[in-house]
Every structure is written in C-alpha cells, then in structure tokens.
Amino acid sequence: MIKNLIFDFGDVFINLDKAGAMQNALQTFEVETLPEELVAINTLYEQGLISTEEFLDFYQENFPKLTEVEIIDAWNFILKDFPRKRLEFIQQLAAEKKYTLILLSNTNELHINSIIENVAFFEDFKKCFDAFYLSHEIQLRKPNANIYEFVLEENKLKAEESFFIDDTLENTEAAKQLGIHVWNIDETKEDISQLFSLHKDLF
Incomplete structure (x- = not known):
C-alpha cells in the first residue's frame, strides 16, 4: 500500500x-x-x-x-512555465491528507531563486509538502543512493510504501534498486495530474 x-x-x-x-x-x-x-x-x-x-x-x-x-x-534559460493545474493537483492531495508528500529535486540556488521570483504561487506550492528537499541544501544529489536513503530515514518511511516520480530514468532506476515504486514520467506525453489514472494498479 x-x-x-x-x-x-x-x-x-x-x-x-x-x-x-x-x-x-x-x-x-x-x-x-x-x-x-x-x-x-x-x-x-x-x-x-x-x-x-x-x-x-x-x-x-x-x-x-x-x-x-x-x-x-x-x-x-532552462526554466519555463509552471501550469496552475499542477499546483491545484498537489493542493488537492495536501488537503486530503492521505499521503506523506515530499519534494526531492536536483536544483541550485540560482534556479530556485529565479523560480521564487517568477512563480507567483511558489510559497503556496511549497507548503503543500511535508518535506521539501533541494540538492544544494542537503548536499546530496540524485541518482546517488544516499539521497533516497536520506529521505527514507529522515521521514521514517518504508521503501515499499513509497512512490517516486521523476522524468530522468537513471533517477527512477536508482530509487527502484532500493525497493521504492517509481514512475519515470514522460513529460512529452504524460502529466503529474494523471498520477492516479495511469497507476490504478498501485492506488
């Protein structure tokens, strides 16, 4: 489960x-x-x-x-738009309080500062999560196994009860090695708001 x-x-x-x-x-x-x-x-x-x-x-x-x-x-230059429907998706999940919600991102100070400056609802987004981990702040980076182990230990989570979504295959493969369920999302065809419809077998 x-x-x-x-x-x-x-x-x-x-x-x-x-x-x-x-x-x-x-x-x-x-x-x-x-x-x-x-x-x-x-x-x-x-x-x-x-x-x-x-x-x-x-x-x-x-x-x-x-x-x-x-x-x-x-x-x-890499940073583009943040569709509001994705904010609404995570806000709905947060309101339901059914899952522990964690963000785990390889990012850096310049990128996150630009996002904070340009995404008007960033703080609303951030407060949806129970934990919000940025690689430059925790000095750990995907796909190294220690970043996933850190998240599991820090939040007292079981790998088999956890589901990780990432667009980079090597990141999801590394998490899978630890027993975490994964979705290597294809951002050209799939959207995070489809999480439950595309993975009915797990939810």
Whole structure:
C-alpha cells in the first residue's frame, strides 16, 4: 500500500527546456560541446559543494567576454512555465491528507531563486509538502543512493510504501534498486495530474 509520494520538481511540476537550454549555452559560451570541466562544476554547484559566488567566478574567469547577468540568464534559460493545474493537483492531495508528500529535486540556488521570483504561487506550492528537499541544501544529489536513503530515514518511511516520480530514468532506476515504486514520467506525453489514472494498479 502506497503511503508516501516523492516528487521531482523539474518537468514534473515546472516545465523545463533542456534541449533549448543546451543549445543556448553552446551559443552563449561559443563551444561545440560542454567541456567536462563545466559539467563537473555544474554538478558541484547543484550539490551545494560550491557557492553561487564561486560558481559565477569560475564562469567569468573562463568566459571573460560575458557579464554576470549574461551568465545567469544562460543558466536560468532552462526554466519555463509552471501550469496552475499542477499546483491545484498537489493542493488537492495536501488537503486530503492521505499521503506523506515530499519534494526531492536536483536544483541550485540560482534556479530556485529565479523560480521564487517568477512563480507567483511558489510559497503556496511549497507548503503543500511535508518535506521539501533541494540538492544544494542537503548536499546530496540524485541518482546517488544516499539521497533516497536520506529521505527514507529522515521521514521514517518504508521503501515499499513509497512512490517516486521523476522524468530522468537513471533517477527512477536508482530509487527502484532500493525497493521504492517509481514512475519515470514522460513529460512529452504524460502529466503529474494523471498520477492516479495511469497507476490504478498501485492506488
């Protein structure tokens, strides 16, 4: 019996443009592919192992032609709209109090600050959850097993009573290894508001 719902944020609630952001980054930084060093720095930043100041300093040292604003704009390009029907979906779940609701997101300070600034109902969204975990705040990152173990232990949850929704296959596969039920949502065809209609076998 499912008692706990664990949700990713990007492409589950807020829409992302991953392909567009990558194309924009390649153009902005005038590279054909993202160098491994950049990918490594981005990962460190997402896990909260370097500060926003250190992150921006790195980019400005490596791309001196760009202003800080241009770097931030390129970084936040991925963030798109947050459909209100998804807010209403999670508000309804919160009101019913049938499940423990947890958000578990790989994100960073610049992204979450931009979301807070641009999504008028962000605080209403956040208060729907019993726990709200952002990778840069807890210094853990999906798909590493320790982030799922942290969530289970911190909230005294059983893996077999938990259901995790994420758009990234490696993240859901890692959770599945621990006995958590998963939905690798296809954001191009599916919507989080279809959770119960698409997974009647579990609910």
